[in-house]
Amino acid sequence: MKFDDSINGLLIICLGGAVIFLAQQLPTLQFIDYGPGFMPTLIGILLVICGLSVLAKRIALNEGKVSTWLRIDSDQSLSRALLPIGFVIIAILFYIFTVNVLGFLITMPVTLFSLLFYFNRRPGRDIAIAVIGSVAFHSFFYQLMSVQLPWGLLTPFAGVLTW
Amino acid sequence: MRKVINLAASALLVTGLVPSIAEAQWPERPVNIVVPSGAGGGTDQTGRMLAEHLQERFGQPFNVINQGQGGGVVGISSIKNAAPDGYTLGILYNFAHYAPMGQAEIDAADFTPLAQFNFDPAGFQVREDSPWEDIHQALEAIKQSPGDYVIACGGGCGGSWPMAVATMMDSYGVDVSKVRFVSGKGAAAALQDLAAGGVDVVPSSLPEAAPLIQAGRIKALVVMGEDRLETFPEVPTLNEATDMDLQLGAWRGLVAPKGLPDDIAERLENAMQEIVHDDQWRQQMTDRGFGIQWRNAEAFSDFIADEQSSVRKLIDTIGLVKND
Amino acid sequence: MDALALLLTPTTLGVMLACALYGLVIGAIPGFSAAMAVALMVPVSYFLDPVPALAGVVTLCAMGIFSGDIPGALLRIPGTPASAAYVDESYRMTQQGQAGLALGTGLICSSLGGIFGSIVLIFAAPSLGNLALQFSSIEYFWLACLGLTAAIAVSHGSPAKGLVSLSLGLLIAMVGLDPVSGQPRFTFGTEYLSGGLGFIPVLIGLFALSEVFRFALSPGNGKPPSVGKLHGLFRGVLTEVKRMGFQILQGCGIGTLIGAIPGAGADIASYIAYASTKKQSRHPEKFGTGIVDGVASASAANNASIGGALVPATVFGIPGDSLTAVIIGVLYMKGLNPGPTVFLTQGELITAVFLAFLMANILIVPFGYLAIRVFRHILAVPRTILMPLIVAACIIGSFAVENTVFAVMTMLCAGILGFFMEENGFPLAPAILGVVLAPVVEDNFLNTLVKSNGDLLIFFSRPIALGLAIITIAIWLVPPLIALLRRSASKVRST
Numbered sequence: 005m006k007f008d009d010s011i012n013g014l015l016i017i018c019l020g021g022a023v024i025f026l027a028q029q030l031p032t033l034q035f036i037d038y039g040p041g042f043m044p045t046l047i048g049i050l051l052v053i054c055g056l057s058v059l060a061k062r063i064a065l066n067e068g069k070v071s072t073w074l075r076i077d078s079d080q081s082l083s084r085a086l087l088p089i090g091f092v093i094i095a096i097l098f099y100i101f102t103v104n105v106l107g108f109l110i111t112m113p114v115t116l117f118s119l120l121f122y123f124n125r126r127p128g129r130d131i132a133i134a135v136i137g138s139v140a141f142h143s144f145f146y147q148l149m150s151v152q153l154p155w156g157l158l159t160p161f162a163g164v165l166t167w
Numbered sequence: 168m169r170k171v172i173n174l175a176a177s178a179l180l181v182t183g184l185v186p187s188i189a190e191a192q193w194p195e196r197p198v199n200i201v202v203p204s205g206a207g208g209g210t211d212q213t214g215r216m217l218a219e220h221l222q223e224r225f226g227q228p229f230n231v232i233n234q235g236q237g238g239g240v241v242g243i244s245s246i247k248n249a250a251p252d253g254y255t256l257g258i259l260y261n262f263a264h265y266a267p268m269g270q271a272e273i274d275a276a277d278f279t280p281l282a283q284f285n286f287d288p289a290g291f292q293v294r295e296d297s298p299w300e301d302i303h304q305a306l307e308a309i310k311q312s313p314g315d316y317v318i319a320c321g322g323g324c325g326g327s328w329p330m331a332v333a334t335m336m337d338s339y340g341v342d343v344s345k346v347r348f349v350s351g352k353g354a355a356a357a358l359q360d361l362a363a364g365g366v367d368v369v370p371s372s373l374p375e376a377a378p379l380i381q382a383g384r385i386k387a388l389v390v391m392g393e394d395r396l397e398t399f400p401e402v403p404t405l406n407e408a409t410d411m412d413l414q415l416g417a418w419r420g421l422v423a424p425k426g427l428p429d430d431i432a433e434r435l436e437n438a439m440q441e442i443v444h445d446d447q448w449r450q451q452m453t454d455r456g457f458g459i460q461w462r463n464a465e466a467f468s469d470f471i472a473d474e475q476s477s478v479r480k481l482i483d484t485i486g487l488v489k490n491d
Numbered sequence: 492m493d494a495l496a497l498l499l500t501p502t503t504l505g506v507m508l509a510c511a512l513y514g515l516v517i518g519a520i521p522g523f524s525a526a527m528a529v530a531l532m533v534p535v536s537y538f539l540d541p542v543p544a545l546a547g548v549v550t551l552c553a554m555g556i557f558s559g560d561i562p563g564a565l566l567r568i569p570g571t572p573a574s575a576a577y578v579d580e581s582y583r584m585t586q587q588g589q590a591g592l593a594l595g596t597g598l599i600c601s602s603l604g605g606i607f608g609s610i611v612l613i614f615a616a617p618s619l620g621n622l623a624l625q626f627s628s629i630e631y632f633w634l635a636c637l638g639l640t641a642a643i644a645v646s647h648g649s650p651a652k653g654l655v656s657l658s659l660g661l662l663i664a665m666v667g668l669d670p671v672s673g674q675p676r677f678t679f680g681t682e683y684l685s686g687g688l689g690f691i692p693v694l695i696g697l698f699a700l701s702e703v704f705r706f707a708l709s710p711g712n713g714k715p716p717s718v719g720k721l722h723g724l725f726r727g728v729l730t731e732v733k734r735m736g737f738q739i740l741q742g743c744g745i746g747t748l749i750g751a752i753p754g755a756g757a758d759i760a761s762y763i764a765y766a767s768t769k770k771q772s773r774h775p776e777k778f779g780t781g782i783v784d785g786v787a788s789a790s791a792a793n794n795a796s797i798g799g800a801l802v803p804a805t806v807f808g809i810p811g812d813s814l815t816a817v818i819i820g821v822l823y824m825k826g827l828n829p830g831p832t833v834f835l836t837q838g839e840l841i842t843a844v845f846l847a848f849l850m851a852n853i854l855i856v857p858f859g860y861l862a863i864r865v866f867r868h869i870l871a872v873p874r875t876i877l878m879p880l881i882v883a884a885c886i887i888g889s890f891a892v893e894n895t896v897f898a899v900m901t902m903l904c905a906g907i908l909g910f911f912m913e914e915n916g917f918p919l920a921p922a923i924l925g926v927v928l929a930p931v932v933e934d935n936f937l938n939t940l941v942k943s944n945g946d947l948l949i950f951f952s953r954p955i956a957l958g959l960a961i962i963t964i965a966i967w968l969v970p971p972l973i974a975l976l977r978r979s980a981s982k983v984r985s986t
Contacts, residue, residue: 205817206817206820207533207818208820211533211820212820212823215534215824231534234893236685236686236687236689236895237667237668237685238673240682240685241685241686241895244685271685317941324672324673347941347942349628350670350671350934350938352670352934355809355810355819356753356809359624359803359807362624363624363627363630364627364953365628365629365942366942377828377830378808378831379830381830381832382807382831455823455824455828
């Protein structure tokens, strides 16, 4: 997922500009002319300067000739190569949005199994690892170290399942 | 993926149905206590001691959940937003400044107050070599030239300690809008800054200041409680030193989200009354330097409503940022 | 001697053993961190007696900080922020088949640093504690600026990109309630963002999850590097350690001093030690290509800093870093209220705790050796199984420190950011430094100005502050000036 440095430079300059703009909306402190916006403004300026420097270096290096705007270190096509990354992101989003409803003991095995199956393609072994792994994490973190992993659907059984 | 979505949808349906059959006899599963403070902090310690005793009385685990992000905003919001089913309780402390400072919409009416169990009176700490010998001299000097002194807030300005000292100065007639308050990373760091000469006054509890008092680096001029503390018999109360009859400081109480069923609230209040009068718990609190104060649900409810209106008024007076 | 008797009971030793294993395992699992391990110890220590509880916690800190090096070297995922400064260095060594040398040197230096720190702690605690009381917001401000200069040393490659990375780190730390005024900043009106972006979730995302994305990009050709001759774990190490004796000693000193200054912990110590070793090296250009010098002094420094941080923690109850903040909580919880008098009233107990810390640092060598032997098999696990498990660990690791599902979201976004940064040549180490230092720089700058009513000269008004200011400004200005002079001199010669 490598962008041409001219794109990187522009992105950084835009980010810096946005930060400077947002920082101006913040008030200053009662007794001095600085405030919560001061440090973000400095960071924004630094970003703009560095972005310009990245851009300038890129232009100086081969005079604006661009071979590819975006390339990846993979022998597959761009969209195919990005698919697995998208899948990992979706799996984590699935966890985030369902864990409070379904509970850790349902969501985690599903998330883990889908990831394992996606990369490993051995259903039997993947199910076993997903279930054993999730139960092991749950036993250690919930039961032993009392981290409150959500129960979700299994809430009515929380009392029975806690040992 | 479609399977997953179907599963999630049916799950949503089922969870809607489950609680109605589950409420037979509270508590039949572990109860969570949200503590709006990091692990190991003062509020966390009181929460854990309380959890231990509640667990003994109700026979179910009472689990402490630490959420100290954003100076407690996150934890207190999650108490407010939890379901009032008795399975999420929380420790509430001086919260009144969050709303007027624009940090989070938190109001006394968002909670079902159960009991107050702790109050730590604020101290007024200055450097050992400070010319002020008593609180009277200090307040007089600050009243003369309020712009010359810097007071550390401990944490964010708006919390228990700066509000206590600001209330005291306000009722003495100091123009608090001219006094400079600086924020910091907790009372311990502020006391260190005091010893290093960075600020003039640090309000905090006396047990927090104890190490540096013992080291002879700082001294406490007053304690804003009803009586002198047993551990610091030489520090006078505000009432003795001036004639202001004020009790100011940090308090902690047990609350539930708004709308907790009355029978559960009553059982919890009764249990809290037993705990606060339990010698073992009192000993634990005293050993760790926490003050004990009992207020039942009704008194506690009135107390936080009063505190809320007085703090909100004061925050406007102090004005930390320029409003233009 | 009574202190030793308190320590050598079966319970205490048993708890120390359990904590050592716990610290090693948690530190070595990518996605978990030493900070999480210590925070999770609090509820457990609640049920223990004072000496076992505290001995356990300090053992845990020592082991956890070392063990963060292991996944750093093997998978390029530092287990703790303190290992982030030299993760590129040790992973390059692994790729070159020198994992044994990297981990062995790290192990010995961690132990040496820890022993140095604990000896200073035992003998000089009260007097060194006074150093902490010299530091006001002015000195902290300069110290943090000095720390920022280390960003250049850890960014291998384009300095501009290193600065971008540092700025992104600083920016991440800006989100949430502004600590000085309490104003919500960059929260876009959501309560979730009011709590800020958690440091540990950001760390896990930037380093661990981004590594998973890199794997996902090309699941087939990610051949794990061979570990090399691990049986000779200690063989090459001793000569290297002897060669770098001075640098390691310097690392110990830097670590202990920075640890003893409240608010600057193991993370900053290892960055500064790495930067200073690079600065003094005769071949600084080799740093970042897999050179053992960078690993040695920095791993000594991060372990030494814990001993240093325990000084203000026990003498004044002032936390040196996030780890000691938890230790202070446990001290209070166990009735060992910190203060100068704790050495008189409860001298035996506190000495027992210090001895436990010393012992833990000596035990790092055998325990760490075992841990390395066990965890190097992690490279033999097929990545198609390892990476999904790392995702699970990342999710739980971020949830467990923050107790909010939002922390998992933070971790995911940081992971995507880290992946883009890595792919486009932006180094990650400066970003972590930025996240650590942003609040220190900002709070202390603004608070100092509030104290002086806006007079900037206050930054040069105190002796220690002036000294730190001169050093910082010299480091910033002298090298470019020299370069400029050289260039103009050569221009003069050529004309």
